[in-house]
Amino acid sequence: MKKTMTALTLAAVLAFSGHAFAHSPLMSCFDNGDNTVTCEGGFSDGSSASGVKIHVLDASGKSLVETKMNEDSEVTFDKPAGDYKVVFDGGEGHSVEINGADIVE
Amino acid sequence: MKKRFIPLLAALCVLTVVGSAFAHFMVVYTPEIALSQGGDLDMRIVFTHPAEAGHTMDMGGVEEFYVMKQRGDAEARKVDLMQYVKEITWKNPESSNKAFSAMIPKKEVRSMGDYVFVMKPGYYFEEEEGVYMQQIAKLILNVGGVPGNWADPVGLPCEIVPLIKPYGLWTGNVFKAQVLSEGKPVAGAEVEVEYMSHMPDVKTNSMPAKSSVEYPQDSFITQTIFTDADGYITFGIPKAGWWGFAALGVGPDKEYKGKELSQDAVIWVKAEDMK
Numbered sequence: 001m002k003k004t005m006t007a008l009t010l011a012a013v014l015a016f017s018g019h020a021f022a023h024s025p026l027m028s029c030f031d032n033g034d035n036t037v038t039c040e041g042g043f044s045d046g047s048s049a050s051g052v053k054i055h056v057l058d059a060s061g062k063s064l065v066e067t068k069m070n071e072d073s074e075v076t077f078d079k080p081a082g083d084y085k086v087v088f089d090g091g092e093g094h095s096v097e098i099n100g101a102d103i104v105e
Numbered sequence: 106m107k108k109r110f111i112p113l114l115a116a117l118c119v120l121t122v123v124g125s126a127f128a129h130f131m132v133v134y135t136p137e138i139a140l141s142q143g144g145d146l147d148m149r150i151v152f153t154h155p156a157e158a159g160h161t162m163d164m165g166g167v168e169e170f171y172v173m174k175q176r177g178d179a180e181a182r183k184v185d186l187m188q189y190v191k192e193i194t195w196k197n198p199e200s201s202n203k204a205f206s207a208m209i210p211k212k213e214v215r216s217m218g219d220y221v222f223v224m225k226p227g228y229y230f231e232e233e234e235g236v237y238m239q240q241i242a243k244l245i246l247n248v249g250g251v252p253g254n255w256a257d258p259v260g261l262p263c264e265i266v267p268l269i270k271p272y273g274l275w276t277g278n279v280f281k282a283q284v285l286s287e288g289k290p291v292a293g294a295e296v297e298v299e300y301m302s303h304m305p306d307v308k309t310n311s312m313p314a315k316s317s318v319e320y321p322q323d324s325f326i327t328q329t330i331f332t333d334a335d336g337y338i339t340f341g342i343p344k345a346g347w348w349g350f351a352a353l354g355v356g357p358d359k360e361y362k363g364k365e366l367s368q369d370a371v372i373w374v375k376a377e378d379m380k
Contacts, residue, residue, distance in 0.1 A: 046251065048179075
């Protein structure tokens with residue numbers, strides 16, 4: 001029984017780590033120059049980010065926009081007036097944050 | 106005295122002829138093909154001998170230049186790039202000729218994903234052999250690490266389709282690819298391989314005289330491999346930098362203006378050292 005448990009744990013760890021390595025989240029955002037920002041998401045194995053939650057937060061961490069990546073793994077939102085960051089919320093170990101200051105035309 | 110010169114002259118003639126028989130390579134170049142983020146892309150299109158910074162040839166203009174873009178599992182999108190193509194003069198130490206530059210604006214290379222650039226030149230007449238050449242070239246670039254259509258055939262008359270990400274190679278990796286003619290694998294095709302031992306300088310539109318490689322003998326300048334029964338090539342990459350592969354005469358067109366035509370498929374890949 002113990003042996004089986006160890007084997008199962010090992011399998012789980014392997015499965016999890018394999019997943020994490022082969023499938024890292026990626027996001028890239030642009031200032032469209034018309035007071036909107038577009039973010040594109042994806043995973044390093046080429047899989048779609050469609051439906052992944054996107055949070056836009058202000059400097060205090062307050063949520064400004066709650067949305068999801070569309071079927072093309074993209075999202076466009078109004079550019080916040082002050083400091084902000086965009087969070088690609090792909091679940092635990094699958095999040096990416098981009099600072100508004102790094103989002104340029 | 107005179108008699109002794111004759112064999113020498115004959116030897117020189119043979120050397121000259123052999124020299125000119127080395128690989129003519131269509132070079133489609135931009136300094137980096139694995140980009141962290143998109144930006145303006147400065148490209149060059151030159152028909153030359155990249156392992157020797159050698160004879161540069163008139164490719165007969167650019168017939169088609171476009172990119173197939175794809176991110177993840179979205180549809181690939183074709184964008185024509187002919188509007189960005191400009192004629193330049195490419196100057197190698199001993200030879201200069203017409204070539205082309207293209208400054209692709211950031212708006213076309215902004216998104217993450219793969220960019221499969223395709224360049225179909227006109228026809229080059231090789232006078233010594235009395236044959237025309239047309240080398241249809243691919244260069245595959247990635248932005249941001251999200252892969253796309255790098256392993257998909259574009260559907261060219263002839264092309265080399267990689268089975269390993271061509272922009273993510275380490276030195277020592279094995280490059281594997283399939284040679285296709287009208288979508289079908291070509292068995293036993295001759296594929297020439299050259300290392301870009303004279304790195305193109307996009308500021309001066311030239312290649313330097315100094316080679317980064319010492320070639321012990323001519324066989325090492327242009328390596329030759331053959332496709333297997335299913336059209337695959339495999340090639341271990343011994344050094345970081347740019348490697349060009351040209352599958353000779355694999356295209357469906359065999360004649361141009363009443364002369365023999367060699368319609369070739371070219372791909373360029375880049376390897377990085379592990380540090």
